[in-house]
Amino acid sequence: MLKPITIDTSDHIELRRNGCVYVDKTAYFHRLATRLDASRFFIARPRRFGKSLMMKTFKALFEGRRELFDGLAMTGHLQDRLKVDESAIAALEQVMAKCYDLPYRARNLPIWIVGLNFDRKSCQLPDAQAKKAE
DSSP states (O other): OOOOOOSSOOOHHHHHHTTOOOOOOHHHHHHHHTOSSOSOOOOOOOTTSSHHHHHHHHHHHHTTOGGGGTTSGGGGGOOSOOOBSSOHHHHHHHHHHTTTTGGGGGGOSOOEEEEEEEETTTTEEEEEEEEEOO
């Protein structure tokens, strides 16, 4: 049986729970979220071209809604690295305590450890802290 195609929703949760067709672009989300050479992104797309769906997908990602990403490209990149509704300092301390930077040290490039606070109510990143790895 074919999966239903919906044109009237921009809600990632609804699409995944109802088994609707969802074009998996989460591999791009991982590349966007892990870019260390940019501090802000401007994402321009035409009307009715998925901007709201993309933001709601990011929201679900930062809320740690792992069940919504089963079988998608992003699944392999999900780890318990997110701090939601806490502080950027707490996130930074967690990253440093769990030594998430170790796999990247062999590249002999400068490493910046970044802690972000994702505010669930506003869907914003109101606080960020960065520290150069020693």
